[in-house]
Amino acid sequence: MRLAFLSDLHGNIHALTAAERFLADSAVHGVVVVGDLVGYGASPGPVIDRVRREGWTAGLGSSDLRVALDLGGRSERHGVAEQVLTWTRGVLSPEQLDFLRRLPPGGRMMTPVGRVRYFHGSPHDPEERLDLMAPERDLEDLAETLGARVVVVGGTHVPFVRVVGDTTFVDPGSVGLSLNSEPGADVAIVDCVGRKPRVTLHKVPYDYASSAFDVLAWKLPPVIADVIRTGRMG
Secondary structure (H helix, E strand, C coil): EEEEECCCCCCHHHHHHHHHHHHHCCCCCCEECCCCCCCCCCCCCHHHHHHHCCCCEEEECCHHHHHHCCCCCCCCCCCCHHHHHHHHHHHHHHHHHHHHHHHEEEEEEEEEEEEEEECCCCCCCCCCCCCCCCCHHHHHHHHHHHCEEEEEEEECCCCCCCCCCCCEEEECCCCCCCEEEEEEEEEEECCCCCCCCEEEEEECCHHHHHHHHHHHHCCCHHHHCCCCCHHHCC
């Protein structure tokens, strides 16, 4: 069984289209989106529609939550993030907002190597963050609680893999707003065969210039266009 995990699409349809083409050539058996379909990018509606059309499994991200449930005042986040989330809320259709509201906070699936658990931030709150650099004992305890051989989380925008005991922890990075100093759409492929899973992280090139142009054309914060072009913040 070969699974693809995507995270933090962030309304970037150009990046998502490139990732979709890459997956078409990768012989995957399933695609899971680990939250944050919207936020930052200029095409939140088309991104939601693409995920729906493809029938991919998707979970709720922190940006999805804040847009769909209008929780802008609950968090201490302000500035660029809040400006874009407010704009996003205004351009989505009622059907698209309803799709976000119906996303579950995470999910699980059984594979030949054991149970896979995925969620955006923490098992119960997409606005929290799981520290994959935490002490091994902490991650071992979490893996035992979850009963998982593979744990996939999003939110950092930086691809990462760590094996602790019998469990593999994966952050797919970000399709739409990668922050590992290399522009591109991040995709994680997990081969669930043999005695343990095998994870490969991919950086898929796409038309960064068009994505950046769309951000500026909609008069969204220019810093977002800079991040798309460079793969780093500041």
